[in-house]
Amino acid sequence: MLRRLLLVSALLFLAACTRAPLVTPQEVFPADRTENAADVRRAIVDTLERRGWSVGQESPGLVVASIVVRDRHQAWVDIPYSTKGYQIRYRDSAGLDYDGERIHRNYNKWVQLLDADIRRQLQLPAPAADAE
Template identity: 40%
Template sequence: MNRILSAVVMACLTIVVITGCRGAGQVYNVKEAPVATATGKELTMEQVQKAIVEAGLSLRWIMTPDKPGHILGTQNARSHTAVVDIDYTTKSYSITYKDSVNLKYNADKQTIHEAYIGWVRNLDNAIKGRLMAASAP
């Protein structure tokens, strides 16, 4: 009986620990992802920018190209805001954390709410899809 009770207590403690840790994870950044097209031909800077902007807009990101090779992406959901830097060339792109509001960002641990991680993964996947569909000159 004591073994069963001990096992139940351990299982409950494990669930509490796992549930308590849920909601935050490592900040997800995309580093130098290749710009790949279905044809294998290189896109122009304008085509890469267009693909990235369209991918973001399709997911309700506010995409602000502010200089050649850089876009500022902002995602707003209720009281939460995420801001990312998107740097790109004709060869690769990167998505990196810039700022957030109400997403439990911890600079020391480099953790953030899981919603941010999902938003950036979805953005990355959408960019890959738009780039793959883009036609080279």
């Protein structure tokens, strides 16, 4: 009985260690920059495709994308954009243990890499270290 209790405790501990608060990157373009919405969309779509995400439905000002990793982890994001900025918003997931606040840390890594590459493509500065 003690062995089972220890095993369950260890599994719960490991599960908690792989989750982190959900990250939602948002970029507001500097006031002195005017971006063309088509250029912002192109940077988003090019980055998604280069990073292995699938671009789903699109409408003016919104890109919906998904990624499947090792056939058991899936994530869907909405990326609203305009001439003033963009945001990468969580939409849904499977296999990432999202509980409304915390999610598997790999999701955050995927989203942060997307954000960094979109910034690079648009030639934007890196976010301040305390931006999150």
